[in-house]
Amino acid sequence: xxxxxxxxxxxxxxxxxxxxxxxxxxxxxxxxxxxxxxxxxxxxxxxxxxxxxxxxxxxxxxxxxxxxxxxxxxxxxxxxxxxxxxxxxxxxxxxxxxxxxxxxxxxxxxxxxxxxxxxxxxxxxxxxxxxxxxxxxxxxxxxxxxxxxxxxxxxxxxxxxxxxxxxxxxxxxxxxxxxxxxxxxxxxxxxxxxxxxxxxxxxxxxxxxxxxxxxxxxxxxxxxxxxxxxxxxxxxxxxxxxxxxxxxxxxxxxxxxxxxxxxxxxxxxxxxxxxxxxxxxxxxxxxx
Amino acid sequence: xxxxxxxxxxxxxxxxxxxxxxxxxxxxxxxxxxxxxxxxxxxxxxxxxxxxxxxxxxxxxxxxxxxxxxxxxxxxxxxxxxxxxxxxxxxxxxxxxxxxxxxxxxxxxxxxxxxxxxxxxxxxxxxxxxxxxxxxxxxxxxxxxxxxxxxxxxxxxxxxxxxxxxxxxxxxxxxxxxxxxxxxxxxxxxxxxxxxxxxxxxxxxxxxxxxxxxxxxxxxxxxxxxxxxxxxxxxxxxxxxxxxxxxxxxxxxxxxxxxxxxxxxxxxxxxxxxxxxxxxxxxxxxxxxxxxxxxxxxxxxxxxxxxxxxxxx
Numbered sequence: 001x002x003x004x005x006x007x008x009x010x011x012x013x014x015x016x017x018x019x020x021x022x023x024x025x026x027x028x029x030x031x032x033x034x035x036x037x038x039x040x041x042x043x044x045x046x047x048x049x050x051x052x053x054x055x056x057x058x059x060x061x062x063x064x065x066x067x068x069x070x071x072x073x074x075x076x077x078x079x080x081x082x083x084x085x086x087x088x089x090x091x092x093x094x095x096x097x098x099x100x101x102x103x104x105x106x107x108x109x110x111x112x113x114x115x116x117x118x119x120x121x122x123x124x125x126x127x128x129x130x131x132x133x134x135x136x137x138x139x140x141x142x143x144x145x146x147x148x149x150x151x152x153x154x155x156x157x158x159x160x161x162x163x164x165x166x167x168x169x170x171x172x173x174x175x176x177x178x179x180x181x182x183x184x185x186x187x188x189x190x191x192x193x194x195x196x197x198x199x200x201x202x203x204x205x206x207x208x209x210x211x212x213x214x215x216x217x218x219x220x221x222x223x224x225x226x227x228x229x230x231x232x233x234x235x236x237x238x239x240x241x242x243x244x245x246x247x248x249x250x251x252x253x254x255x256x257x258x259x260x261x262x263x264x265x266x267x268x269x270x271x272x273x274x275x276x277x278x279x280x281x282x283x284x285x286x287x288x
Numbered sequence: 289x290x291x292x293x294x295x296x297x298x299x300x301x302x303x304x305x306x307x308x309x310x311x312x313x314x315x316x317x318x319x320x321x322x323x324x325x326x327x328x329x330x331x332x333x334x335x336x337x338x339x340x341x342x343x344x345x346x347x348x349x350x351x352x353x354x355x356x357x358x359x360x361x362x363x364x365x366x367x368x369x370x371x372x373x374x375x376x377x378x379x380x381x382x383x384x385x386x387x388x389x390x391x392x393x394x395x396x397x398x399x400x401x402x403x404x405x406x407x408x409x410x411x412x413x414x415x416x417x418x419x420x421x422x423x424x425x426x427x428x429x430x431x432x433x434x435x436x437x438x439x440x441x442x443x444x445x446x447x448x449x450x451x452x453x454x455x456x457x458x459x460x461x462x463x464x465x466x467x468x469x470x471x472x473x474x475x476x477x478x479x480x481x482x483x484x485x486x487x488x489x490x491x492x493x494x495x496x497x498x499x500x501x502x503x504x505x506x507x508x509x510x511x512x513x514x515x516x517x518x519x520x521x522x523x524x525x526x527x528x529x530x531x532x533x534x535x536x537x538x539x540x541x542x543x544x545x546x547x548x549x550x551x552x553x554x555x556x557x558x559x560x561x562x563x564x565x566x567x568x569x570x571x572x573x574x575x576x577x578x579x580x581x582x583x584x585x586x587x588x589x590x591x592x593x594x595x596x597x598x599x600x601x
Contacts (some may be wrong), residue, residue: 056352063355064361066343067574070582072336079363083356090352102351123411126585163426182595183588190584193357280350288351288408288458 019136027101028094028154036152039220041199044152045096046114046211047221049104050261051143052092053115057269058103059085061123062274070126077172081133084165091158106280110273111263115254119260127180127187127194134173135198138234141166141204142227148174151219174238181242188243195239196247203251206231209261291315304505309435312378315379321502323497324434326379326395328436332372332398333390335365337571341405341413350408357454358411364447375436388508391576393563398422400487402565403479409472410480415455417477417484423448424518424523425488428508439580456525463530470530477526478534485549488515 062082071076093101116135123129144166147159171248180191206228208216215221239246258264280288291299297313303310316324339362346362349355353534373383389395400418405411419477426445432438459585489495489511501507509517519538526533559565 022517060347063346063359066359067339068581070578070585072366072373074585075339076363076368076370079359079366083359083363086352086356086359090356090574093352104350116503126582179592180585180588183592184584186584187588187591275347279348283466283468285466286350286469287461288354 001151002085027090027095031154031176033095033154036220039152039218040214043211043215044220047215048092048096048155050209050212052089052096052104052115053113054140055085055092056089056117057113057115057272058119059089060272061120065129081169081172084169087123088158088162088165095154097160102280106277110265110269111266111271113273114261116204116260117266118198118203119204120272121201121267122199122267124197125190125194127190128197129194130176130180130191131194131198132175133169134235134238135202137166137170138231139227139241141170142230143224144224146222155220165282166239177238178242181239191242192244195244199247200252204259234244303432307505309438310433310437321379323501323504325376325379326438328372328376328437329381329386330396332369332386333395334377335372335399337575338399339359339365339399339569340574341403342411345408345411346407348408351405354458361454363452364451368447371440375440377434387579388558391572393572398487398562399557399560399565400483401571402560402568403483404566406479407472407476409459409469409476410453412458412462412473413476413480415452416459416525417480418487419452420454420522421484421487421518424514424593431508434504445464459529467587474531477531481534482552485515485519485552488518490554492556516546519549522548
């Protein structure tokens with residue numbers, strides 16, 4: 001591009017220099033998305049929505065940090081993590097079915113969202129953010145690593161891409177956990193408080209939904225219960241370095257045993273979706 | 289033998305004269321240092337405050353693709369801010385002190401960010417007009433005499449041109465959409481057109497810094513020259529888009545080979561610059577709150593780093 005004429009660039013025909021490409025509406029364009037033999041398409045859809053909604057909803061909470069981070073470096077880092085998760089969500093929602101990523105994201109009701117409740121919790125301060133990110137990324141990394149072996153080549157590829165990203169997310173969260181835990185007395189208290197806020201939602205992460213069990217049996221999905229030991233080990237190591245204790249708080253139950261994976265959420269979820277979906281729903285015929 | 293002041297001054301003048309770059313280790317007159325810090329800091333502040341009006345729409349973006357683009361754009365702006373504060377630090381400034389000046393209202397940022405973003409069309413119009421005007425201002429700065437600033441501007445201009453394109457592409461898509469979407473685009477254009485023209489600063493006759501900045505080659509064109517260039521480039525784009533620019537006096541002048549345009553309301557400009565625009569107080573309060581809320585985190589990081597140094601000592 002000639003820089004004395006940078007302004008003229010926008011009148012050129014669309015070309016490959018566009019960020020995110022020009023016309024693509026299907027993130028999986030050109031990929032063979034047929035359902036592997038012996039796999040129930042409805043179950044595969046539900047499973048993709050679980051992992052996709054986790055990423056979409058947690059990304060939304062990270063987007064809320066934009067312009068509110070404690071330092072510019074963290075402004076860039078948090079936006080980066082939010083973008084990675086948004087990218088994972090797009091691929092997973094596209095894999096979920098023909099309906100398309102935007103229809104899933106903007107035109108489903110709250111009870112149809114299958115994310116774990118940890119993903120939707122609002123963050124009161126940076127300590128809560130870092131605690132939630134540490135737990136979420138440690139859990140998700142363990143899960144995605146196993147998912148790279150999935151019998152569904154599309155899910156395996158999405159997981160392989162995600163592993164690289166979430167490795168960084170976990171590292172970022174772990175480093176801040178250590179800085180805050182082993183920083184000032186005040187930061188130590190706030191980091192501990194952040195962990196205590198998020199911890200009641202940890203058990204839910206490792207409680208398999210029947211669809212996860214069924215798809216894990218056919219080699220497509222991962223049973224999250226398998227990663228609990230890895231999670232406990234990583235958290236113990238990070239918290240030890242941060243001079244913090246593993247919180248001892250009871251898990252928060254769902255309603256009659258139903259939690260996020262079943263579409264039963266916290267009260268904060270309604271507000272999150274009201275914001276996420278407001279513009280798209282105001283003019284459903286619109287094209288963006 | 290140490291160089292004497294006249295020698296240093298002569299060397300500085302010659303560097304400027306030969307269109308070479310001034311680098312951080314070079315001697316510069318104090319006034320040049322002050323001017324460059326002021327310019328770069330204002331630019332850095334503008335990037336950081338400028339995240340707010342667009343950041344306002346990230347969580348509500350109506351498609352996941354638009355959300356990703358907008359989030360990436362606002363992230364770029366944080367990166368630009370970081371980059372520019374670093375350039376200012378090569379002149380002896382300190383990022384923390386510059387931020388303190390910003391939130392105390394002692395240093396300015398671009399007035400355009402004191403206007404509200406009211407619909408999602410504003411995201412497109414900001415890309416098209418505001419980033420477009422910024423590019424007009426910034427492309428010549430890639431040849432600024434201060435090396436670190438000039439190099440920062442090359443990278444920033446590359447990213448800004450993507451920003452402008454995403455904005456224009458969003459508007460094109462919206463104009464092909466519903467009647468309500470076309471109304472939103474026209475309404476946003478009406479609201480942002482005149483403030484965009486004000487981005488080039490006061491008319492040359494009233495610009496207090498232009499003459500010295502031109503002589504030092506930290507600025508390459510006058511405010512009015514750049515404003516005219518922007519108008520000339522934008523009119524055909526508005527036609528291609530199918531929107532009307534809100535100026536009844538806008539017409540091609542064959543003799544000048546430029547578009548004539550109506551008078552800018554400089555009283556509005558002065559009011560916004562002096563602090564009383566629609567969002568001045570809100571923007572600064574937001575930045576101050578983020579900075580103050582983050583104080584304990586920055587203190588923790590410093591305390592932890594000190595502990596590490598102690599342990600390894």
